Amino acid sequence: MSLMITDECINCDVCEPECPNDAISQGEEIYQIDPEKCTECVGHYDEPQCQQVCPVDCIPHDPSKQESQEELHAKYVRMHGSK
Known part of the structure; x- marks a missing residue:
C-alpha cells in the first residue's frame, strides 16, 4: 500500500527530507504523498x-492504494534501477 498523510498533519517539515523517493511535498494545507512515488521505503529501508519521524502519527496506509511488497519493489526498480 502507498502511505497517506491525514489532516492531523501539523506541517512540522520532518517527513519530507526523509523520503528517499521524493514522494512527499507540501500541499495546499498539509503535506501530501504522491502514491506513484511512494514505495513505503521498500528498496531503501526496512x-x-x-512514519518513523512523524511526531503526531498521521501517516497511515492508504486503503485505496493497496500494493503488495512485490509491487512496491517493482515500483522501486522502475524508479531507481535494480538492486
Whole structure:
C-alpha cells in the first residue's frame, strides 16, 4: 500500500527530507504523498522513514492504494534501477 498523510498533519517539515523517493511535498494545507512515488521505503529501508519521524502519527496506509511488497519493489526498480 502507498502511505497517506491525514489532516492531523501539523506541517512540522520532518517527513519530507526523509523520503528517499521524493514522494512527499507540501500541499495546499498539509503535506501530501504522491502514491506513484511512494514505495513505503521498500528498496531503501526496512520501515517507512516518514512514519518513523512523524511526531503526531498521521501517516497511515492508504486503503485505496493497496500494493503488495512485490509491487512496491517493482515500483522501486522502475524508479531507481535494480538492486
